[in-house]
Amino acid sequence: MRLFETTRRAVMAAAMGAAIWGFAAPAGAQTTEKPFITVASTTSTEQSGLFKHLLPQFTEKTGIEVRVVAVGTGQALKIGERGDADVVFVHARSAEEDFVAKGFGVGRSDVMYNDFVLVGPKSDPAGVKGSRDAVKALQAIAGKKAPFVSRGDDSGTHKAELDLWKLAALDPKAGGNWYRETGSGMGPALNTAAGMDAYILADRGTWLSFKNRGDLAILVEGDDRLFNQYGIILVNPARHAHVKEKEARAFIDWVISPEGQAAIASYRIEGEQLFFPNASKKGA
Amino acid sequence: MQGFDEALAAAWRLIVTGDTALVEIAALSLKVSLTAVFCAALIGLPLGAALALARFPGRGAVIVVINALMGLPPVVAGLLVYLLLSRAGPLGPYGLLFTPTAMVIAQTLLVTPIIAALTRQVVADLWTEYSEQLTSLGAGRLRAVPTLLWDARFSLVTAILAGLGRAMAEVGAILVVGGNIDGVTRTMTTAIALETSKGDLPLALGLGIVLLVIVLVINAAAHLFGATARRAAG
Numbered sequence: 001m002r003l004f005e006t007t008r009r010a011v012m013a014a015a016m017g018a019a020i021w022g023f024a025a026p027a028g029a030q031t032t033e034k035p036f037i038t039v040a041s042t043t044s045t046e047q048s049g050l051f052k053h054l055l056p057q058f059t060e061k062t063g064i065e066v067r068v069v070a071v072g073t074g075q076a077l078k079i080g081e082r083g084d085a086d087v088v089f090v091h092a093r094s095a096e097e098d099f100v101a102k103g104f105g106v107g108r109s110d111v112m113y114n115d116f117v118l119v120g121p122k123s124d125p126a127g128v129k130g131s132r133d134a135v136k137a138l139q140a141i142a143g144k145k146a147p148f149v150s151r152g153d154d155s156g157t158h159k160a161e162l163d164l165w166k167l168a169a170l171d172p173k174a175g176g177n178w179y180r181e182t183g184s185g186m187g188p189a190l191n192t193a194a195g196m197d198a199y200i201l202a203d204r205g206t207w208l209s210f211k212n213r214g215d216l217a218i219l220v221e222g223d224d225r226l227f228n229q230y231g232i233i234l235v236n237p238a239r240h241a242h243v244k245e246k247e248a249r250a251f252i253d254w255v256i257s258p259e260g261q262a263a264i265a266s267y268r269i270e271g272e273q274l275f276f277p278n279a280s281k282k283g284a
Numbered sequence: 285m286q287g288f289d290e291a292l293a294a295a296w297r298l299i300v301t302g303d304t305a306l307v308e309i310a311a312l313s314l315k316v317s318l319t320a321v322f323c324a325a326l327i328g329l330p331l332g333a334a335l336a337l338a339r340f341p342g343r344g345a346v347i348v349v350i351n352a353l354m355g356l357p358p359v360v361a362g363l364l365v366y367l368l369l370s371r372a373g374p375l376g377p378y379g380l381l382f383t384p385t386a387m388v389i390a391q392t393l394l395v396t397p398i399i400a401a402l403t404r405q406v407v408a409d410l411w412t413e414y415s416e417q418l419t420s421l422g423a424g425r426l427r428a429v430p431t432l433l434w435d436a437r438f439s440l441v442t443a444i445l446a447g448l449g450r451a452m453a454e455v456g457a458i459l460v461v462g463g464n465i466d467g468v469t470r471t472m473t474t475a476i477a478l479e480t481s482k483g484d485l486p487l488a489l490g491l492g493i494v495l496l497v498i499v500l501v502i503n504a505a506a507h508l509f510g511a512t513a514r515r516a517a518g
Contacts, residue, residue, distance in 0.1 A: 038463075047482050067463075067468055068465060082370045082371055083376070084372075084381050210482065242371065
C-alpha cells in the first residue's frame with residue numbers, strides 16, 4: 001500500500017512539473033513564430049537606449065524581430081566568430097577589419113559615429129578641464145597620479161583608451177596604483193569611477209544616459225582623436241550555414257538606408273543627439 | 285538614506301502599477317528557475333539517495349566532488365554550457381544558445397549538486413535510524429530509496445528550496461548563456477545587473493526588492509503547504 005501511495009504521489013509531482021513545462025512551452029512557441037535575427041552588439045548602443053528607439057521601427061516595417069546580445073566589442077566579435085549571431089554591430093574599426101579579413105564576416109559598413117569624452121571629478125586635480133587635447137590631458141593625469149579607471153575588458157572603448165595612452169607615450173600600468181583596470185562594462189566602470197572620484201574615458205552615448213554620476217562631469221571633449229566610429233558586419237554565411245542571411249541583410253540594408261539613418265539621427269536624450277549617421281560608403 | 289527611499293518607492297511603483305514588462309520578466313525568472321529546479325530534483329533526489337545507500341569503490345570521492353560542486357561559480361557553469369551550445373560547440377546544431385532553454389540547462393547544472401548533496405546527507409541519517417527495520421522487511425539497500433525519500437520528504441523540501449534560492453538569485457550563468465535579450469531572455473537578476481550598469485541604482489534595488497518578495501512568497505507557500513501536509517500525515 002505504502003509503495004502504491006508513494007508511486008501515486010510521484011506521478012502527481014511529475015504532472016505538476018509537466019504543467020510548469022506546459023506553461024513554459026507556449027511562450028517559447030510564440031517567440032519562434034516570428035522570424036528573428038540575433039545581433040551581437042555593444043553595451044553603448046543598448047544601454048544608451050538607441051536600440052529601443054531603432055528596432056521597433058525596423059520590426060514594424062519588416063516583421064523581423066531583432067534580438068540584441070549587448071557585450072563589449074571584443075566579446076561581440078567572438079560571438080560572431082563562433083557563429084552565435086547573424087550580425088555584429090560594434091565600434092573598433094581595426095578589429096572589425098581584421099574580423100572581415102579573417103573571413104569571419106563579410107561586407108563591413110560604416111553606420112554612425114559619436115565621440116568619447118574624458119570624464120572626471122569636478123575638483124579636477126590634474127587641471128585638464130576645458131582642454132581639447134585628450135593626449136595632453138592623459139599626460140597631466142599620469143603626472144599627478146590622479147586616479148584613473150580603465151575598462152580593461154577589450155571593449156571598443158578600452159581599445160580607444162589604450163590607443164590614446166600610446167599617443168601619450170605612456171605606460172599607465174607602470175606607475176603605481178592610480179591606474180585601475182576594472183574589467184567591466186561602461187556602466188559598471190562609471191559606477192566605480194563615481195565611487196572613487198576618478199577620471200575615465202567614456203562614450204558619449206552611455207554617459208548621457210548614465211544616471212549615477214556622483215561628482216563626475218565631462219572635462220575634455222572635441223578632440224578629433226576621440227572620434228568613435230560604429231560599423232555593422234554580416235557574419236559570414238559561407239562559414240556558418242545557419243546564419244539567417246536574408247533577414248540579416250534586410251536589417252543591415254535598413255540601418256544604412258536613408259530611413260534607418262534618419263531614425264538614428266532622431267534619437268535624442270534631453271534634446272541632445274547621441275549618434276550621427278554616416279553610412280555613405282561600404283568599407284572593407 | 286535617500287537611495288533606499290527611492291528604491292522602496294520604485295519597488296512600490298513597480299508592484300502597484302503591475303508594469304507589464306516587469307510581469308513578463310518576473311514570469312520568465314520563475315519559469316526558468318522552477319523548471320531548472322524540477323529537472324535538478326529529478327536527477328538530484330535519486331542520485332543523492334543512491335549515494336547514501338550504495339557501496340562502491342570511489343564512493344567517497346564522488347561525494348566529495350558533488351559537495352564541492354555546490355560551490356561551482358555560476359559564471360563557470362555558464363561558460364561550460366555556452367561552449368556546449370555555441371554553434372561552434374558539440375550541441376551547436378540545435379541552436380539553443382540565447383534561449384530560455386539554455387538558461388534552464390545552466391541552472392540545472394548549478395542546482396543538481398545542491399539537491400544531491402543535501403539529499404545524500406538526509407537519507408544517510410535516516411538510513412542509520414531505520415536500516416535494521418528496512419532490512420528485516422527484506423528491502424534491499426537500493427530498493428529502500430523510494431521509501432526513504434518519501435519518509436524524508438519534509439526535510440527534502442528544504443533541500444529543494446535551497447536549490448531554488450540558488451537558481452532565483454544567480455545572474456552569472458544566465459547572463460552568459462541567455463544574453464539578457466530584451467523580451468526573450470531577460471530575467472529579474474539580469475535586469476537588475478542591467479539597471480546597475482545604467483547607473484539607475486534606485487530602479488535596480490527596487491527590482492531587487494520585488495525579487496525578494498517573490499522568493500518570500502514561494503517560501504511561505506512551501507512552509508504552509510508543508511505544515512498542512514505534516515498535520516495530515518499525523
